[in-house]
Amino acid sequence: MRVPALIALVLGSFPSLGLAATDKPPLLTGESLPRLPQRLVEMALEALKAPDWLVSLASFATAAGTVVAVFLSAFALLSLIERKTLARAQNRLGPNRAGIFGILQPVADGIKMLTKEDIVPTKAEWFLHLVAPVMIVIPSILALGVIPYGREWLPVPLELGLVFFFATGTMTEVAVFIAGWASGSKFPMLGAMRAISQMISYELPLIISALSVVMLSGTLSLADIVAAQSGYHLGFIPAWNILTPWGFVAGIIFLIAANAESNRCPFDLPEGESEIVAGHMTEYSGFKYALFFMGEYLGLFAISGLGITLFLGGWQAPLPGLGFVPSWFWFFGKLAAIIFFFLWVRTTFPRVRVDQLMRFAWLCLIPIALLTLPVAALWHFTANPDGSNGVLSWLLCSAILAVPFIIITVIFNRRLAPSLRTYHYAE
């Protein structure tokens, strides 16, 4: 058996990993622009009378390559924008020396990272130490593959997209643990322990809040979930999940949990630099360190993209009559907004402590996330025959969801009673 045929056979035996989309959109519209490279490769290979398996393999590789290229450039851009935004919020200028507005700063950073010495500590297990950064990047890229970026742009149309997303996400935990343990040092170990417990704890609210969407959409396919949020109520309110009572609460929980999953401030304990230096990345240098950063940012893109898909209507336009704008534009607009929000939070919030982090997840997020499930069911069963919901349904669902918030407010004020401090003066 020849090798290419073997590859084809192996690939072919993963039936519904279906590889790339097989439809043939028109070549040069704004909508299908991101698929242009894929289509060009397909057409070239077909013109060359290449075998089918090669065409589909190349088409798949190009589609994946497009996504990776787009998000790697987005990563480079974000690393600059993040520094600029943080700097502005802190009344600084930020990087502005490399190129105009510092636009070449990511290039400079990349060169610096690549030319640095690659240090492997004596006590480290060199193989696992090498594997960990790679393992961090892979799941993020895999997860990016299943998100629908536009009407025509869905790199891998997976029926089980959501489950696939969460399954790849679990790999990050293992990678972080390996990074921390294989470094053979104490700060990485502490960081890895923190990271694992945090990721496990916040994965639960993340998944549970996504479940309510799955329940009402009746599908695990991300493309179908976006499709289920099409249309506009009253002609102008988009039918996004975030604009329902349960979707609002679940969306906020998802946002918080996503923030914690991607280890960003105020949940950046695993790499809390004022406490444990850099957590699991302490003993890494050079390109391996860059890979950690890349994985982190790609993971941020992926999880924000999932949040957009689940709650913010994916690539749907926010107002009717905006159909002339390519749909992926809306996706990336929403992505930018969410990431800006994360940056904003990062400038403002101090870091929480481990026990507070855990208590927040288990006593606050998970119960509320669980509550959104029955409320979503109630929403579904109180809906009018045409699918819209009446005022009564709105009020009922909102009232139920308000209960935990009221409880939290009460507990918050009781618990924080010592914070109502008065200070005295001595003359």
Add this chain to the structure above:
Amino acid sequence: MISNPFMSPAAAPASVPELDEDQLLHVSLGPQHPSTHGVFRMNVVLDGETVVSLKPVFGYLHRNHEKIAEGVTFLSSMPFTDRLDYICPLTNNWAYAQAVEKLAGIEVPERAEYMRVITAELTRLINHTAFVGFFLGDMGAWGTALMYAFREREKILDLFEELTGARMMSNFMRFGGCRNDLPAGWAAKASTLVNEFPRFLDELENLIIGNEVLIARTQNVGALPKEALINGGITGPMLRAAGVAYDIRKAEPYGIYDRFKFRIPLGTTGDCYDRMMIRFLELRESLAILRQALDQLPEGQFINPKSKIRNFKAPVGEAYARIEGPKGELGFYLISDGSTNPFRYRIRPPSFINLTLLEDMCLGLDLADVVIILGSVDIVLGEVDR
């Protein structure tokens, strides 16, 4: 083994489980660590993330300051005092100048006293705002508060540059006064700054005080009973946060502090939150002092004309002078044998002494709390190690 003599019985663990030596994690925080405020090191023993023992190790920044001072003239030590607590050099200058004045019996002219008060209180503004910034930085707030604090500090440092010729290493005080007079228009600029400062304070307080994360992180963390603090010789905002009204400006008014009307803010629990709040409230009081001092600023000489610059010799004797530095009681102890150099020169550095109870504050808390508590002590390693 957790043994904290200051822990109240109620808070003490009912039964401490045996801790296996090989279950404990020995971590060396520092000397090169992001949040040790320089080159400070803590040998921490952790059980999980709970602190079982903490041994501070310092001396990485030791510069032999006290011994050097015995080898150089009285005046030559003045610029070295700038480098003790390099966030607030002017109060260090003042404390040293006061000690020499006490030793040699030099009178200070009225205007010089006012200038000293103004510069010292401006220094307090710098120190306390920078403290808040560093504190938030320790908590992982990405230096936002620090940058705001430094933005305002910049304005005060500009004033200092105009007055003393240097932004930080001011070397401004002289025995019997100050080195030079206020430049023309300086007092007006200072008044403007003092009037605009509350606006910045409001902003900073909005950013920080009500922040739930900060409240959760700082309240009831690192508190010690009053008695422990007093026994440990703790001074400054740390002591006042626990509710002890001890401020040398009131307890033993030096300079002309008895002329100003100001109050001492007092906390109740003495935890990290109180320590931060006390500094916020002290900022307001400092502004009040500054306003009064700038209003009353008299004309006159800025230095006692009888004081000698060259070949200064102090009479035989000894003197201890102390001031309320931004970080606590800053004292200088001098013995003179009548020559141009001090025979013995000794500093009571508030940072160093406030640090002595670090382990007692940290035991039984998390590693993350250690960083905050260290931040709340407000140390400068230049002063700790000297």
Add this chain to the structure above:
Amino acid sequence: MVPLLLLSPLILLAALGAVWKARPVHAALLLALALALVAVLYLSVGAEFIGLVQFMVYVGGVAILIVFALLITRPGDEAAEVARRPRSLALGLVCVAPVLGILLYAVSKGLPVAAFEDANPKLPVQALGTELFENAVPAVLTVGVLLTAVLIGAALFAREPGPKSELPADR
């Protein structure tokens, strides 16, 4: 068939490593690898949902839990483990060999029923869900109760006695 032929030795190698490696963390990581490969095997035979769930639960949950437990507890004496390995291995093989023999014999004897190349080429997730929540509701509920009990029980078991819980909760 080809993926199966490729995957089976890999799974066995990883499992062998998990059994053989003296260092506990290595064993646990190899277990994670073996379980992940089993998940890939499920994917390759068309049971994607099961494969992904396997990945989530075993790699993300069980393996991580095991690793975590290894870190919390004291690592055993590796040298002693290696030293007494020949004896324990011999004893173990004596016990395992008959079991393996019986199993392989059964496999080699062929199957009592007819087998199809493509009995169920693809797992229909929708149908699985329907099946779970219509016909298997009692079982699902039982498992739900079990999991809840486990959650609470594990939390109670693992609760740290000692200074931490004695301190005021909002210290």
Add this chain to the structure above:
Amino acid sequence: MNPLPLLLTLSSLLFALGLLAVLTRRNAILILVGIELMLNAANINFIAFWRYGSVEFDLTGPLFVMFSIAIAAAEAAVGLAIILMVFRHTRSTDLNRLDSLHG
């Protein structure tokens, strides 16, 4: 060729390896590793018979695997919790040293 025998062989070997781990390891946690391997061997069987078995349009195999995975997770959680508690008492996870009923 029907791949069923291949999968069954794989599962038998996996089961044997798990059993070997259970019998030879002394660390309680590593015994759990062996148990997980054995459970997975059984799961492979379920899937194999579902995929290449004799009944078409059937979901019994995957259903069982679903439950098996859920219960395995529960078993691991409880098992580890118990091991942790034992460890707190005896400072050891070595099963040979847990020879006393006295806590």
Add this chain to the structure above:
Amino acid sequence: MESPAPTTRASSPPPAAGWSLPGIGLLKGMAVTAVNMIQSYYRKDRMTTVQYPEERAPISPNFRNFPFLVYDGDNMAGLRCTACSICEKECPPQCIYIVLDRDENGKSLKRPKVFDIDVSVCMNCGICAEVCPFDSIYMDGQYELATGDRFGGLLFNKETLARSTDYHAQLRPLEAAEVAARRKAEEEKKLAAQAAKVAKAKLEKEQKELKAKEEQEKGTGA
């Protein structure tokens, strides 16, 4: 060290409101950072950063960096320094090294043969300028002293330290004017004294001569 009874309650600022919603403090903080972020684009007082090589922060006339030596007139010959070594003695980090210039007889020429300042040691305190009784050493405002040679490049000698009085006048007009006036007054005083001395000597001489003459006359007369 008794804590007295609290006399006043804190009026400003309230640490936390009486009854608050969870997260309200966080939102307040976010509002502050947002305001700062936006205002940093158009409000000058929000941004204190100076883009250094292109623009420079203004230096106040009082600013001091490293010392320089002043000479009168056009060249080094007019160096005011008399190599009295007072600055060398008072310098806290002891970074000044002076050798007195002597003629072949070992007689002091009252000028430095060597005057070195190691600016990598100097800590800009300005005590040398303060103690100098001859107005010859002042603090410079020049701060761009980076050099590739860290040994020789940062050891300043007499030639590199010397600056004209014009330079001083430009750098610190007030101080320079004051010094110039004082020196001028001293100079005039000195000149006057000299003139007076000369006049006195002349007078004395004349008187002497007169006396001698008288005596001579007396003698001749006698």
